[in-house]
Amino acid sequence: MPTFKSFPLPDTAEGLTEAEILSWHVQPGDEVTVNQIIVEIETAKAAVELPCPWAGVVTELHVEPGQTVDVGTPILTIDTDPGGAAAPAPAPAAATPSTSDSAEAGSGEEEMKPLVGYGSKAVQAKRRPRKAAAAASDGGATVARSTVQAAFERQQGPASAPESPPPPPVVPDTPAALMEPGGYVPLAKPPVRKLAKDLGVDLRALAVNGDVITRDAVQQAASGAPEPSTVDTGYDAAARERRVPIKGVRKHTATAMVSSAFTAPHVTEFLTVDVTPMMEFRAKLKNDPRFRDVKLTPLAFCAKAVCLAVQRTPDVNAFWDEAAQEIVYKEYVHLGIAAATPRGLIVPKVRDADGMSLRQIADSIEQLTAVAREGKTTPAAMANGTFTITNVGVFGVDTGTPIITPGEVAILAFGAIRDMPWVVDGEIMVRKVCQLSLSFDHRVVDGQQGSQFLADVGALLADPATAILY
Structure with a gap:
C-alpha cells in the first residue's frame, strides 16, 4: 500500500477558489502529527492556519511562500509510513480525485481525517479542461491522460520508470516564423482572443518571445496606431514605482x-x-x-x-x-x-x-x-x-x-x-x-x-x- 500522500489546498471558506501561501511551519524531513499546524495561507477573507490530516514525515513542499494556488492543488507530500518499504512520491497534480472516485477505483487509500477548522470533504479545482493537440498521423483528436490519473495509477501499480516530460515548445522570436503553418500558438486570454477575432487581427503577428498579448496590443494593431513612444526622458519612472499584485x-x-x-x-x-x-x-x-x-x-x-x-x-x-x-x-x-x-x-x-x-x-x-x-x-x-x-x-x-x-x-x-x-x-x-x-x-x-x-x-x-x- 502506498505511503506517500499529497495534501491538496482545501476550501477553508465557502466559495474559495484560491489562496496565497504565507509561510510554512514544517520542512522536508520533519515529523508531523494529525491536526498539527503545517502552513499559514491567506484567502480572500483572512489569514488561516491549516492543520495536517495525517501523521508521518514531510517529504516535499510543492509550493513556495508567496505563491497563489488554486483549491485542490497539492501543496506538500507526506510519508505516512516512514518505516515501510520505499515508494515513489506522487508528482504534484492540479487536483486530487474525489473521495467517491477513489473508492470506486479501489485505491484503498486512507481517507483524509477531519481537521480542526474544516471538514474532510475533498475539493477539486474547477477549471475548464484544455483541448488536446491534434494527432499528426491520423488527424484524429486524442485526449491526453490527466496528471491526476497518471499520479493515481503510479500509486496503485508497480513502480515503473517515469516518462520523460515533453520538451517545451520552441518560441520563435520573429513574426514571420510565428505565422508559419503549425507554428507556435501565441499566449492570450480568451477575451483578448475574441477581440482579435472580431477586429480581424492575427495574434501570431503580435507575439514576440512568448509574451502574453494584451487587449491594448490588439486594439493598436487594429487601428494601425504605432507602438507607444519610448523616448528617453532622462529618468527611470519605473524605478520610483511599486507594483503590488491584487490578491487576498x-x-x-x-x-x-x-x-x-x-x-x-x-x-x-x-x-x-x-x-x-x-x-x-x-x-x-x-x-x-x-x-x-x-x-x-x-x-x-x-x-x-x-x-x-x-x-x-x-x-x-x-x-x-x-x-x-x-x-x-x-x-x-x-x-x-x-x-x-x-x-x-x-x-x-x-x-x-x-x-x-x-x-x-x-x-x-x-x-x-x-x-x-x-x-x-x-x-x-x-x-x-x-x-x-x-x-x-x-x-x-x-x-x-x-x-x-x-x-x-x-x-x-x-x-x-x-x-x-x-x-x-x-x-x-x-x-x-x-x-x-x-x-x-x-x-x-x-x-x-x-x-x-x-x-x-x-x-x-x-x-x-x-x-x-x-
Whole structure:
C-alpha cells in the first residue's frame, strides 16, 4: 500500500477558489502529527492556519511562500509510513480525485481525517479542461491522460520508470516564423482572443518571445496606431514605482465594494450631534468598578445606540434576496465593526450584539480589534453580518459616504468628536460634537425609515438617558 500522500489546498471558506501561501511551519524531513499546524495561507477573507490530516514525515513542499494556488492543488507530500518499504512520491497534480472516485477505483487509500477548522470533504479545482493537440498521423483528436490519473495509477501499480516530460515548445522570436503553418500558438486570454477575432487581427503577428498579448496590443494593431513612444526622458519612472499584485483581502474587498456600489441604490444622510452628555457619562463610568478594566470607547456607545435604534426601525437590519425576490428581516443583530489592518479593511462581527450590555459590547469590540490587528481573524468571524459601523473618527475624519457591506442594507459612519461652538439655551458654548452619516439601500429602506433610524442614534448619543425609553 502506498505511503506517500499529497495534501491538496482545501476550501477553508465557502466559495474559495484560491489562496496565497504565507509561510510554512514544517520542512522536508520533519515529523508531523494529525491536526498539527503545517502552513499559514491567506484567502480572500483572512489569514488561516491549516492543520495536517495525517501523521508521518514531510517529504516535499510543492509550493513556495508567496505563491497563489488554486483549491485542490497539492501543496506538500507526506510519508505516512516512514518505516515501510520505499515508494515513489506522487508528482504534484492540479487536483486530487474525489473521495467517491477513489473508492470506486479501489485505491484503498486512507481517507483524509477531519481537521480542526474544516471538514474532510475533498475539493477539486474547477477549471475548464484544455483541448488536446491534434494527432499528426491520423488527424484524429486524442485526449491526453490527466496528471491526476497518471499520479493515481503510479500509486496503485508497480513502480515503473517515469516518462520523460515533453520538451517545451520552441518560441520563435520573429513574426514571420510565428505565422508559419503549425507554428507556435501565441499566449492570450480568451477575451483578448475574441477581440482579435472580431477586429480581424492575427495574434501570431503580435507575439514576440512568448509574451502574453494584451487587449491594448490588439486594439493598436487594429487601428494601425504605432507602438507607444519610448523616448528617453532622462529618468527611470519605473524605478520610483511599486507594483503590488491584487490578491487576498484587497481583491475580495474590491470585488465586494464594486458589486455593492453598482447593485444597491445608495442613499446617504448626515447628522451633526452634540455628544457632550455621552462623553460626560463615559468619564463617569470609567470610575465605576464595573468598567475599570475595560477600554470604554465612544464606539462602544455608538454600537449600543445602533442596537437600540434597530428595535424601532428593523428595516435597516434586513437583507435583499434578489434570487428569491424577498426581503429578509433579521431578528438579531450581528454588528460588523470595520477594522483597518496591514492586510486591508476587514469587518469582524459582534454576534447577537442586540442582547449585550454596554460592558459586553465594549469587551467584544476590544477583542475583535486585537485579533484583527494580529491578522488572525477567521472567515467565520466576518460572515453573516446584519449591520456595519465604520469608525472613521479614529483617523480624525469628520464623516464620509460609506459603501454598504454586501448582504446588508445599511452602514453607519461614526466621525471624529471635536470641540466646536454650539448653541445651548440661546448661548454659544464649546461642546463635544461629532457627525454621523448613514448609507442605506433604497430598495429596502425608505427616506422616512432611514431618517428615523439616524435621528434615534443621534438622540441616544446626545442624551444616553433616553435609552430608558427603549
